[in-house]
Amino acid sequence: MTARIEESLARQVERMERARLARRTRFVLRDEHVTLSHGSGGKATHNLVEGLLVPAFANAALEAQEDAAVVATNGDRERLAFTTDSYVVSPLFFPGGDIGRLAVHGTVNDLAMVGAVPRYLSVGLILEEGLAIATLRRVVDSMRDAAITAGVQVVTGDTKVVPRGKADLLFINTSGVGVVRDGASLSARNVRPGDRVLLSGHVGDHGMAVMLAREALELEAEILSDTAPLHALVAALLAAAPHTRCLRDPTRGGVATSLNEIVQHAGVGIAVDEDRVPVRPAVRGACEILGLDPLHIANEGKLLAIVPPEEADLALAALRNHPLGAAAETIGEVLAEPEGMVVLRTGVGGSRVLDMLVGDPLPRIC
Amino acid sequence: MTARIEESLARQVERMERARLARRTRFVLRDEHVTLSHGSGGKATHNLVEGLLVPAFANAALEAQEDAAVVATNGDRERLAFTTDSYVVSPLFFPGGDIGRLAVHGTVNDLAMVGAVPRYLSVGLILEEGLAIATLRRVVDSMRDAAITAGVQVVTGDTKVVPRGKADLLFINTSGVGVVRDGASLSARNVRPGDRVLLSGHVGDHGMAVMLAREALELEAEILSDTAPLHALVAALLAAAPHTRCLRDPTRGGVATSLNEIVQHAGVGIAVDEDRVPVRPAVRGACEILGLDPLHIANEGKLLAIVPPEEADLALAALRNHPLGAAAETIGEVLAEPEGMVVLRTGVGGSRVLDMLVGDPLPRIC
Numbered sequence: 061m062t063a064r065i066e067e068s069l070a071r072q073v074e075r076m077e078r079a080r081l082a083r084r085t086r087f088v089l090r091d092e093h094v095t096l097s098h099g100s101g102g103k104a105t106h107n108l109v110e111g112l113l114v115p116a117f118a119n120a121a122l123e124a125q126e127d128a129a130v131v132a133t134n135g136d137r138e139r140l141a142f143t144t145d146s147y148v149v150s151p152l153f154f155p156g157g158d159i160g161r162l163a164v165h166g167t168v169n170d171l172a173m174v175g176a177v178p179r180y181l182s183v184g185l186i187l188e189e190g191l192a193i194a195t196l197r198r199v200v201d202s203m204r205d206a207a208i209t210a211g212v213q214v215v216t217g218d219t220k221v222v223p224r225g226k227a228d229l230l231f232i233n234t235s236g237v238g239v240v241r242d243g244a245s246l247s248a249r250n251v252r253p254g255d256r257v258l259l260s261g262h263v264g265d266h267g268m269a270v271m272l273a274r275e276a277l278e279l280e281a282e283i284l285s286d287t288a289p290l291h292a293l294v295a296a297l298l299a300a301a302p303h304t305r306c307l308r309d310p311t312r313g314g315v316a317t318s319l320n321e322i323v324q325h326a327g328v329g330i331a332v333d334e335d336r337v338p339v340r341p342a343v344r345g346a347c348e349i350l351g352l353d354p355l356h357i358a359n360e361g362k363l364l365a366i367v368p369p370e371e372a373d374l375a376l377a378a379l380r381n382h383p384l385g386a387a388a389e390t391i392g393e394v395l396a397e398p399e400g401m402v403v404l405r406t407g408v409g410g411s412r413v414l415d416m417l418v419g420d421p422l423p424r425i426c
Numbered sequence: 427m428t429a430r431i432e433e434s435l436a437r438q439v440e441r442m443e444r445a446r447l448a449r450r451t452r453f454v455l456r457d458e459h460v461t462l463s464h465g466s467g468g469k470a471t472h473n474l475v476e477g478l479l480v481p482a483f484a485n486a487a488l489e490a491q492e493d494a495a496v497v498a499t500n501g502d503r504e505r506l507a508f509t510t511d512s513y514v515v516s517p518l519f520f521p522g523g524d525i526g527r528l529a530v531h532g533t534v535n536d537l538a539m540v541g542a543v544p545r546y547l548s549v550g551l552i553l554e555e556g557l558a559i560a561t562l563r564r565v566v567d568s569m570r571d572a573a574i575t576a577g578v579q580v581v582t583g584d585t586k587v588v589p590r591g592k593a594d595l596l597f598i599n600t601s602g603v604g605v606v607r608d609g610a611s612l613s614a615r616n617v618r619p620g621d622r623v624l625l626s627g628h629v630g631d632h633g634m635a636v637m638l639a640r641e642a643l644e645l646e647a648e649i650l651s652d653t654a655p656l657h658a659l660v661a662a663l664l665a666a667a668p669h670t671r672c673l674r675d676p677t678r679g680g681v682a683t684s685l686n687e688i689v690q691h692a693g694v695g696i697a698v699d700e701d702r703v704p705v706r707p708a709v710r711g712a713c714e715i716l717g718l719d720p721l722h723i724a725n726e727g728k729l730l731a732i733v734p735p736e737e738a739d740l741a742l743a744a745l746r747n748h749p750l751g752a753a754a755e756t757i758g759e760v761l762a763e764p765e766g767m768v769v770l771r772t773g774v775g776g777s778r779v780l781d782m783l784v785g786d787p788l789p790r791i792c
Contacts, residue, residue: 089559091559092558092559092560093555093556093558093559094553094554094556094557094558094559094562094587095555095587096555096587096589097587098553098587099553099585099586099587099588105585108585109583112559112562112563112566113549113566113583113585116566116567116569116570116580117549117573117579117580117581117583119579119581121546121581121582122579122580122581122582122583128582129546129548129581129582131545131546131579131581131603133499133504133545133603133605138499138504140499140603142546142548142581142582142603143548143582144548144549144582144583144584144599144601145550145584146550146551146552146584146599147586148552148588148592179497179499180487180495180497180508182495182508182509182510182601183479183483183510184510184511184512184550184599186514186552186597187460187464187465188460189459189460189461189462190459190460191459191460192458192459192460193455193457193458193459193460193478194458196478197478200478200479200482201482203483204482204483213485213487213497214482214483214485214488215483215485215487215488215495215497215508216487216488216494216495216508216509217479217483217488217510218510218511219464219465219471219474219475219479220512220513220514221460221461221462221463221464221465221466221786221789222514222594223789223790225591226514226593226594227592227593227597228588228592228593231552231593231597233510233512233550233599233601235548235550235599235601237497237499237506237508237603239499420587423587423589424588424589
C-alpha cells in the first residue's frame with residue numbers, strides 16, 4: 061500500500077483494533093433475545109455462533125468454521141465433508157430461482173468450498189398447515205431438477221407439519237455429504253500475505269432479486285437470482301490452481317462478511333479494489349436507492365478464491381473459461397496487516413475499512 | 427393362528443386387501459392442502475412421502491425407506507449411514523426431556539437402527555425473533571450433554587431467524603452420519619415368516635408426556651418421556667443376535683405404524699399379542715381417558731427388533747440385560763399372511779387388524 065493510504069487508515073485502524081482484540085479474545089453474547097440480526101450472517105450471527113454455539117459443541121471440525129466440516133471415517137483413509145443449511149427465504153419463488161433450487165445449490169456449494177465432490181443430500185421439510193400441495197410439488201420438482209443437474213442424490217428425508225400460523229408456508233433443511241478430493245486442503249488458515257483474492261462474477265444479484273420480489277419494487281431492469289451449483293467451477297479452478305488456499309461462497313452478509321471471516325481466521329489483512337468488484341448496473345442502482353452496499357448483499361452462485369500469486373493468472377483464466385465464472389475478476393490481495401481487517405481501496409484514491417454486515421437490512425434472503 | 431382367529435379375520439382381510447393393493451401399486455396423493463395429519467408419521471405422511479417425495483428423488487437408498495439411508499463412499503469399501511430429522515415439539519421442555527435432547531437422540535437412534543455407529547451430527551436452528559437467549563442456551567446445553575453421552579460430535583451448524591409469528595420459538599434439524607458395522611445388513615426386506623418381534627420396553631411414554639405437558643392435564647402419576655440414545659442397546663443386541671433382520675424405533679405413529687411399514691416392505695404379516703405389549707398403568711389410563719391406543723403413541727427411547735427364531739432368546743436376554751431394555755418383551759411373530767397386515771391378538775381370544783395411525787391426535791410430539 062502507498063504511504064498515503066496507510067496514513068488515511070491510521071485512525072480507523074486504531075478504532076478497530078480494540079474491537080478486533082475483544083472479538084478474537086472472546087466472543088460474548090450480551091443479547092437477551094433473538095433478533096433478526098442474529099440470522100443475517102453478519103456480526104450478530106457471529107456473536108451468537110462464537111459466543112454460544114461453538115463453545116457448547118467444542119471440537120476441531122466445528123471450530124475450523126469452514127463452509128462444511130471435514131471429518132475422517134474409515135480409519136482416516138477417507139475424508140468426508142458434511143454440512144447443513146436451513147432455508148426460510150420469502151417469497152418461496154423469485155426471479156431466477158425458488159427455495160427448492162436454493163436449498164440444493166446452497167448445500168452443494170458448501171461442500172464444494174472445502175474441495176469435496178458433493179454426493180448425498182438429506183431434505184427436511186417443515187410445512188405449515190394449509191400449504192397448497194401444488195406449491196409443495198413445485199418446490200420438490202425444482203429440488204429434483206437441481207439435484208440431477210448437480211449430480212447429487214437425495215437419499216433421506218423428513219417431513220413435519222406445524223399448525224397454521226406457527227411457520228411461514230415452508231422451511232427446508234438440506235444437509236449434505238461429499239468426499240474431499242485427495243490432497244485438497246482448503247482453509248482460511250492457509251491464507252498468506254501476497255495471495256490474490258478472486259471473485260467469480262457479479263455480486264448482489266440474489267439478495268436484490270429476493271428483496272425486489274418481496275417488496276414488489278418495480279425497477280426498469282429485472283434482476284435475477286444467481287443461484288447455481290458451483291462444484292464444476294471449483295473442479296476447473298482446482299485443476300488450474302492446485303494450491304488454492306481457500307474458497308468461500310459469499311451468501312448471507314455478502315463478500316464483505318466472507319472476507320472478514322477469512323482475515324479473522326487467517327490473521328492477515330485483505331485490500332480490495334472497489335473498482336474491480338463486478339456489480340451489475342441494475343444491482344448498483346437498487347443498492348443506491350435502498351442505501352445498501354453491494355458487498356453486503358447475498359450471492360448464491362458466486363465464489364471467492366484466495367490463490368497464491370504464482371497461480372493467480374491460471375486461476376482467473378480457469379474461472380473465466382467456465383460459464384459460471386465468465387465475469388471473474390481479481391479484486392484484491394492479501395496483506396500482512398492490518399491484521400484481521402478488510403480495507404476497501406476506493407476509486408478516488410482513498411480507502412475505508414470494510415466491515416462485516418451489521419444489522420439485517422435484507423432478512424430471509426435464503 | 428387358530429382356525430377361529432382366521433375366520434374372525436376373514437372379512438377384515440377382504441376389506442383391507444383392496445386398500446393394500448391400491449397402496450402398493452401406487453400411492454396417490456389426492457389432498458390439495460397440507461394438514462396436520464401429513465406430519466403424524468402415519469397414513470397421511472406415507473401418502474405424502476410415497477406419492478410425492480420418493481417418486482421425485484427416486485433412488486435405491488431413499489426407496490429402501492429405512493430410518494437412515496445406507497450409502498457407499500470410498501469405492502464401496504465403507505458404508506455410511508445418513509439421516510435427517512426436524513424437531514418442532516411443543517412445548518420445548520417436558521417431563522423427562524426437551525427439544526434439544528430429543529433432536530440428538532432421534533438422529534442417533536435413526537443411525538443405530540441401520541446398524542451404524544453414530545459419529546457426526548449437524549444442527550440447523552430456525553429461531554423466532556424474540557426467543558429468549560436463555561431458552562436457547564438451555565436447549566443448546568441440553569444438546570451438548572446428549573451429544574457427549576451418545577459419543578457423537580456436532581461438527582457443523584446453521585442458524586436462521588424468522589420474524590415474530592413466522593415460527594414457534596425454535597425448530598431444530600439434526601442430520602447425522604455414522605459408519606455401518608461390517609457385515610450389518612438390517613432391512614425390512616430381510617424379514618421372514620417365523621421371525622420373532624421384540625420390543626425393548628414400555629410404549630407411549632414420550633407422546634403422552636408431551637401431550638400432558640402441553641395440555642396441562644393433571645394425572646396422579648407423572649409420565650416421563652423415554653427419550654434416550656439407543657446405540658449401545660443396539661450394539662448389545664447385535665452382539666447377541668448377529669442375524670437380527672431389522673430394527674425400528676417406533677417414534678411418530680407408534681409401534682403400530684412401524685410394524686405396518688415393516689410388513690408392507692417385507693411382504694409378510696405380523697401377529698402381535700396385545701397382552702405382551704408393555705404399557706405403564708399411567709399411560710394406559712391416560713390413553714383410555716383420551717380415547718387413544720398406546721400402540722399409536724410415539725416413543726423416543728424404544729426399539730422394535732425382528733430376529734430369527736433361533737436367536738430370539740439370546741436377543742431378548744441381551745435387551746433385558748441393558749438398562750434401556752430391562753422391560754423388553756417378545757410381543758409377536760412374523761407370519762406368511764395376511765401379507766402386508768398387522769394383526770392384534772386380543773386378550774379375550776379375538777383379533778383385529780392393527781392399522782397405521784390415521785389422522786393426528788397428538789400433533790407436534792417431536
